[in-house]
Amino acid sequence: MDLGTFSPVLLIASLMVAATPILLASIGELVAERAGVLNLGVEGMMITGAVCGFILAVEIGNPWVGFLGAALGGALLSLLFALLTQILLSNQVATGLALTLFGLGLSALLGQGYIGVRAPSLPRVDLGPLSDLPYVGRIVFGQDLMVYISLALVAAVWAVLKYTRAGLILRAVGENHAAAHALGYNVVAVRTAAIAFGGACAGLGGGYLSLVRVPQWTEGMTAGAGWIALAIVVFASWRPWRLLLGAYLFGGITGLQLNIQAGGLSLLNILPAILISVGIVTLLVQLFRHLRGGPVARRTMITGQLLVAAGIVLAGLNRLFPDMRIDQAFWLSASPYLVTILVLVVMSAGRAPGSLGKTFHAST
């Protein structure tokens, strides 16, 4: 297969950058939802974070101050949501949607004077010889710090939810707020903290968009990223590591499909290789589990076999009908959404937190 000017190293490095805003926003939303709060205002909090971060970074001249401002901006907006839903007991879905509209409007207003301005850039870390290692150097040791922070955040959320008392309380509040209340936990306080954390993370994600990924301020620049973050939380079954997989898959395939287009490669020629390798990896993971004495998931085994079979059939078809054409750019553009949903649905396990989206009041 001729890869032309296509560089896998640059692709993987860029997929991490592309995925980071969505990853940050969705890990925050995951915490809020595990506490039983459905905040549909992610898009609004992201864009508010994007504009607050941009303004501060430009005014102070330091990107880190910008990220701090982005987190604060997102958190402040989310506290408005907390006030409305936790204290005034408004409907979470309606309030979340309103928060998105409000955030889009507010950010456009705040950002008026900052269109076309350049922000201070965030340098990539340079660990000298480590960053110069072939292949892995650029990917593992050559990212900007926010990428590492976002990964650390995923690990921290996972560890806190799984191993700490605070995580247990948060999950209890999300699963059954009445029971948690009866045990003496302050449901409203826990949820408010979770909402604020979600807001801060969404704000950071927005700030990463305006300070690193694009980098500039444009009205409406999140263009739906907040909604994708929300969807990934659901498809990842509210689990941090699956969420990381989902976000990187989405970011990666977005980058890959652009590379395939720019490189003039044929999707039909690449697809069999991708299908077969994904299938084999799936089967190997199951085999590894089996060797460790764990249970083998039948459904996953079958999926892996199907993927390999589909890849072989497609490769055969390519041989038989070399003139076969498909509407390549269209399918490529749809691929990040299709593949992410497909993979996470196939892997799906677990269910939504029991009290998700329900209003809590101590008297009920």
Next chain:
Amino acid sequence: MKLKHLLASATLGLATMAVAQDDPLTVGFVYVGPVGDGGWTYEHNQGRLAVEEHFGDAVETVFVESVPEGPDAVRVMQQMALNGADLIFTTSFGYMDQTIEVASQFPDVMFEHATGYKRTDNVGTYSARFYEGRAVQGHIAGQMTESNIIGYIGSFPIPEVIRGINAAYIHAQEVNPDVEFKIVWVYTWFDPAKEAEAARTLIDQGADVILQHTDSTAPQAAAAEAGNVYTFGQASDMAEFAPMPRISSIIDNWAPYYIDRVQAVIDGTWESDDTWDGIGPGMVGIGEMTDAIPEEIRASATALKDSIAAGEYHPFTGPLNKQDGSVWLEEGETADDGTLLGMNFYVEGITGDIPQ
């Protein structure tokens, strides 16, 4: 944002009903992106502001921004018409069928659809000959590239975009026979993150000139970050990125046309028609060519622009072949508007398929 404007236009509609005696003309605008996109929608909004300034109290304008192409657009247009809009400009190709649909429900309201080709008694169309600007752009880009790879960010594979690619390629290839176009389709008019990503991908793959047919300034920002990459302002001057990476631009100037059409409605002379103007009448402008372009290239590009403006030269002049090698235009023959409006093929030399 959207809701705010709907509410604003709702109140406005009520207000207009209340003072029905000296009812000012209400003109509505439907935008595909935010007015602050710095490109396409920004320029349409400048046109709207020019209408307000020109007519003063005689005209009220309303607008709704970031309206998705599709069923949502129907709702927005209906709302505008119900609230008393007399003339509605729908400013994206993807509103074509929706405009026709709503126009049939409101026969007394006049509609103007940008860049489309479907007309009825109360739907007129208008567009600009952006391909004339693309020719000048290609002429400059072909000489500025050192890697001989020009990256092109396409939005949707519609005739307008394909025409731009062809016009740019023909004139780049004319001055640089080795030039190669790498084209990516992002299937959106406005998504800064995706546009920046597309620009970065193209730069990673060796492009040192990036042409865009999307609405935001994100590709400019990505190019600025990369360093030695040249870009052109799209739809708007994008002068904040001059002198580098933005070395020139195509500017859409809708204001005279909007004022003209509003006047026609006031005079009662409005008729559905098709307007397609280029550099000559001033609907397409070429932004300042910066010092980053060598003197002699600036001179030849200006000469090319002037000859197009004067009508002496047509950017699609034969001999030209289609991508498959078949003859499209014979020596000296120029393309007719019908073919250009429906253009669905690449010219010879461009690699890759057009998504169908």
